[in-house]
Amino acid sequence: xxxITMTQALNLxxxxxxxxxxxxxxxxxxxxxxxxxxxxxxxxxxxxxxxxHRIRATPISETAIIGAxxxxxxxxxxxxxxxxxxxxxxxxxxxxxxxxxxxxxxSGGQTPCPMVIRTxxxxxxxxxxxxxxxxxxxxxxxxxxxxxxxxxxADARGLMRASIDANDPVIFIxxxxxxxxxxxxxxPGYRVPLGKAAIAREGTDISIITYGRTVLDAxxxxxxxxxxxxxxxxxxxxxxxxxxxxxxxxxxRKTGRALTLHxxxxxxxxxxxxxxxxxxxxxxxxxxxxRRVGGTFSAVPFASHLEQxxxxxxxxxxxxxxxxxxxx
Amino acid sequence: xxxxxRDKLLDIYTRTMxxxxxxxxxRELLMGGKVAVMYYCVRGQELVSAAAMAALxxxxxxxxxxxxxGEQTAKGIPMEKWWGECLGKATGTCKGKGGTMHxxxxxxxxxxxxxxxxxxxxxxxxxxxxxxxxxxxxxxxVSFGDGAANIGGFHEAxxxxxxxxxxxxxxxxxxxxxxxTAYADHTDSPNIASRAAGYGMKxxxxxxxxxxxxxxxxxxxxxxxxxxxxPTLVEAMCYRMMGHFFGADFSYMPPEHIAEMxxxxxxxxxxxxMLEHQFTEExxxxxxxxxxxxxxxxxxxxxxxxxxxxxxxxKDVLExxx
Numbered sequence: 339x340x341x342i343t344m345t346q347a348l349n350l351x352x353x354x355x356x357x358x359x360x361x362x363x364x365x366x367x368x369x370x371x372x373x374x375x376x377x378x379x380x381x382x383x384x385x386x387x388x389x390x391h392r393i394r395a396t397p398i399s400e401t402a403i404i405g406a407x408x409x410x411x412x413x414x415x416x417x418x419x420x421x422x423x424x425x426x427x428x429x430x431x432x433x434x435x436x437x438x439x440x441x442x443x444x445s446g447g448q449t450p451c452p453m454v455i456r457t458x459x460x461x462x463x464x465x466x467x468x469x470x471x472x473x474x475x476x477x478x479x480x481x482x483x484x485x486x487x488x489x490x491x492a493d494a495r496g497l498m499r500a501s502i503d504a505n506d507p508v509i510f511i512x513x514x515x516x517x518x519x520x521x522x523x524x525x526p527g528y529r530v531p532l533g534k535a536a537i538a539r540e541g542t543d544i545s546i547i548t549y550g551r552t553v554l555d556a557x558x559x560x561x562x563x564x565x566x567x568x569x570x571x572x573x574x575x576x577x578x579x580x581x582x583x584x585x586x587x588x589x590x591r592k593t594g595r596a597l598t599l600h601x602x603x604x605x606x607x608x609x610x611x612x613x614x615x616x617x618x619x620x621x622x623x624x625x626x627x628x629r630r631v632g633g634t635f636s637a638v639p640f641a642s643h644l645e646q647x648x649x650x651x652x653x654x655x656x657x658x659x660x661x662x663x664x665x666x
Numbered sequence: 667x668x669x670x671x672r673d674k675l676l677d678i679y680t681r682t683m684x685x686x687x688x689x690x691x692x693r694e695l696l697m698g699g700k701v702a703v704m705y706y707c708v709r710g711q712e713l714v715s716a717a718a719m720a721a722l723x724x725x726x727x728x729x730x731x732x733x734x735x736g737e738q739t740a741k742g743i744p745m746e747k748w749w750g751e752c753l754g755k756a757t758g759t760c761k762g763k764g765g766t767m768h769x770x771x772x773x774x775x776x777x778x779x780x781x782x783x784x785x786x787x788x789x790x791x792x793x794x795x796x797x798x799x800x801x802x803x804x805x806x807x808v809s810f811g812d813g814a815a816n817i818g819g820f821h822e823a824x825x826x827x828x829x830x831x832x833x834x835x836x837x838x839x840x841x842x843x844x845x846x847t848a849y850a851d852h853t854d855s856p857n858i859a860s861r862a863a864g865y866g867m868k869x870x871x872x873x874x875x876x877x878x879x880x881x882x883x884x885x886x887x888x889x890x891x892x893x894x895x896x897p898t899l900v901e902a903m904c905y906r907m908m909g910h911f912f913g914a915d916f917s918y919m920p921p922e923h924i925a926e927m928x929x930x931x932x933x934x935x936x937x938x939x940m941l942e943h944q945f946t947e948e949x950x951x952x953x954x955x956x957x958x959x960x961x962x963x964x965x966x967x968x969x970x971x972x973x974x975x976x977x978x979x980x981k982d983v984l985e986x987x988x
Contacts, residue, residue: 363799391799397829402788402822409792409806412777413727415799417792432819436782437789445770446761447982449777481983505985580984 342523344516347491348380348456351498352418354526356388359416362502363392365403366420366456370395377422378458378517400426404433404455411453412441416502423469424459424511427476438507439482452505454498460514460551461601461649467637472550472602477509478579478611484532485578487511489553491521493576496530504532513551513601535582537589541571544595544659547586547612549575552599552650559655568663578608586612590620595662597629599655604632629658670881672943674720678877679940680953681716681740686933687957688739691965692752696912700969701753704766706733710907713932714839714874716740717881718807718902721888727775727793727806729786732767733839734779737809743771745964755971762974763982783844784817786810787836791823794832794891805891807835807884813844815858824899828867831896835887838899839874841906846918859901867897874902875932877939905930 342350356362364381368374370393375382385393396403400421407419421427427434434455442450461470477485486501486508488494494512501508538553539560546556553574560570573589575581590596596616598609613628634648660666670678689708695701708715715736722728722741730737739748743759751758752766759771767781777793780786790808797804814820815838827834838858842849855861862869868890872879880902887898905927909916940950 361800394795394830397822397825399822399826401819402791402826405785405788405819405823406792406795406826409729409777409789409794410796410799411792412772412789413793413796415796432782432785433788437778437780437785441770441778442984443982444760444764444768445982446759446763446978448760448770448772450985484984 339523339525341520342491344488344491344494344512344519345379347495347523348498348512349382349384350523351495351502352381353384353387355499355502356384356392361415362418363394363415364418364420365394365396365406367396367398367422369393369420376420378514380456380512400429401433404430404438407453407455408433408437408441408451411451412449416452418454418456418502421455421457424457424473425468425471427457427473434477434483434507435480439480442506443482450505451507454501454508454510456510456512458512458514461633461638461645462515464640464642464645466640470638472511472600472633474509474511474578475602475606475608478608482506483579484508485511486532486576487513487550487578488576489516489538489550489574491519492524492528493530493536495524496528497532497576499527499529500532503529508532511550516551530576533577533580533582535576535585536574537585538572538574539570541569541593543569543593544597544662545571545573545586545589545593546597546599546655547573547575548599549578550601552601555650555652555655556599559652559659562652563656563659568659568665570659581612583615587616587619590616591623594623594625597631597655597658597662599631599650601633601650603635604630605635607632626662629662631655631658670878674881675877675940675943676945678717678720678881679936679950680957681720682712682933682936683954684739684957685712685716685736687954687961688735691961693912695965703752703754705752705912706735706766706910707908707912708733708736710905710927710931711736711839711841711874713877713936714880714902714904715809717877718809718837718884721881721884722805722807725775726804727777727790729778729780729790729793729806729808730776731779731783731786731810731814732781733811734769734809738769738771738776738779741776742774743769743776745960746967747771749964749968750971753968753971754973755968756974757968757971761978763978784810784814784819787814787823788819790834791827791832794827794834795830797833798830803892805833805835805888807837807888809837809839811844812838812840812842812849812858813847813852815861816844816852824862824865824867827897828865831894833891833894834897835884835891836897836899837884838901839904840901841904842923843906843910845910846914857901859899862899867899869899869901871901871903874904875930875935877936904932907931
């Protein structure tokens with residue numbers, strides 16, 4: 339099989355879903371061919387195939403974009419709405435939280451909202467405080483939404499297909515630094531079920547529970563520590579909410595130690611919820627407190643060295659793992 | 667004077683009285699302490715809702731607000747289901763999980779009732795976009811108040827609807843109050859419909875208490891939308907003859923405003939039109955009596971209906987738990 343980037347993986351998944359189901363369509367700022375197929379080219383080439391009605395370039399109107407996706411979903415279509423950068427969800431939170439997430443429940447199950455909200459973000463590219471945040475915890479705190487993020491091209495293809503298939507809203511987070519990752523193409527029709535984590539690397543001493551770009555950091559740390567005789571297991575959640583509790587707990591029961599890792603700021607992050615849950619349910623086997631590593635509790639800074647200091651780094655992860663194993 | 671045929675007039679009258687009698691019954695139940703729920707009275711706005719729903723086809727979509735009783739009952743939600751939902755019963759449209767502010771009944775086209783001012787407009791665009799995409803010929807009508815015209819979603823939705831020529835009708839029921847704030851205290855422009863011009867959209871202001879103005883205005887907007895000519899902003903001037911919600915203080919309404927709204931009450935005006943069209947007092951009274959009987963039966967049914975199972979709090983969250 340050919341090697342594909344994450345950008346190509348997402349494009350292929352959307353393309354094949356649109357080819358199979360006329361109810362699937364994309365809308366968002368700059369997504370059509372007239373604007374170059376999306377700022378990160380994920381929708382490149384699709385306007386030529388499916389026309390401007392199904393690749394709708396919108397005004398800069400996040401509330402109208404998500405509202406339109408909600409309405410179209412209620413009418414039985416499967417919109418893929420793009421919010422160009424994740425920080426802009428602040429503009430349309432009402433449509434996501436009060437409407438997309440709740441209409442199934444509030445209607446007694448009559449009006450599900452099958453829609454995907456694609457959004458890009460990531461620290462490390464110098465975009466500063468309003469274009470970089472990982473805000474997954476905001477949505478993980480709301481019942482009625484799936485929150486998904488891939489860490490590699492194959493998962494990107496499979497998770498996107500599964501997200502389009504889902505009969506509920508999905509927040510699909512694409513990390514800007516992962517678009518260029520290359521891996522073997524899993525091929526047409528490939529799906530990764532929502533709510534199913536992957537063991538990205540097996541280990542026996544400690545479980546790192548993470549997702550998205552920081553999976554790469556966790557794998558690099560695992561390589562480094564293997565040389566020191568520490569065996570790290572890496573759990574890639576893939577779906578952040580509702581997450582695969584069974585896989586997480588089984589991993590921790592095996593290793594007896596856990597560390598949660600995310601790019602988002604540490605306080606009140608998803609790591610706090612996961613750590614609390616592990617401590618409630620694995621107390622009998624835990625050899626120490628669950629450790630948490632996350633971004634610094636401030637706005638993402640601009641200057642490159644500040645930004646690098648802000649991001650959770652390998653050194654911090656290694657330090658926490660060693661502290662957990664009394665090997666500092 | 668517009669030419670509305672007798673059958674359509676009778677249809678509008680029947681729907682109007684259904685809205686009015688439902689409103690009266692609800693207030694009676696609330697005042698008598700028989701039920702204690704949030705209810706947003708529609709007294710004074712019955713005709714606007716009824717005429718607008720009479721201009722739609724059964725398959726058309728409607729998005730309304732917490733003050734949506736008029737659209738909901740006039741569009742035809744079965745009364746037992748409507749009352750069941752308002753009383754939080756398992757027999758309600760939403761199994762008692764939505765309530766008065768979130769009545770949903772896709773079978774009659776009531777797709778969303780939102781409790782958030784102005785949030786319905788962007789969603790209406792999406793329903794209309796689906797119709798434009800799949801060519802099903804439906805139009806979508808979204809009802810909202812003058813207060814909603816000042817939220818950002820209004821602007822975003824109006825621009826997008828006109829840009830794509832979506833088959834949508836924006837029905838602004840200008841009842842002169844946004845929650846407890848008078849129109850002049852929240853908006854300086856003389857009307858809402860003039861904003862349409864800023865989007866390149868057609869906008870009209872009509873007297874919502876005059877059937878010969880409101881029905882033709884909405885009908886024309888519906889026909890334009892169905893012909894693919896795009897959206898219309900219809901502003902229906904009307905009065906909210908009660909407080910923001912049942913039980914709310916509205917002593918802040920100036921006496922001259924109250925005198926004006928009593929003089930403009932749409933119900934006596936509509937009755938007069940009906941008599942002019944050779945309907946008899948007896949015929950009109952019989953229609954109301956029939957509606958009252960239906961409402962009373964529906965209320966009895968709802969009062970006796972079972973409560974939803976407590977397990978319902980875990981259901982319909984995501985598909986897996988449905």
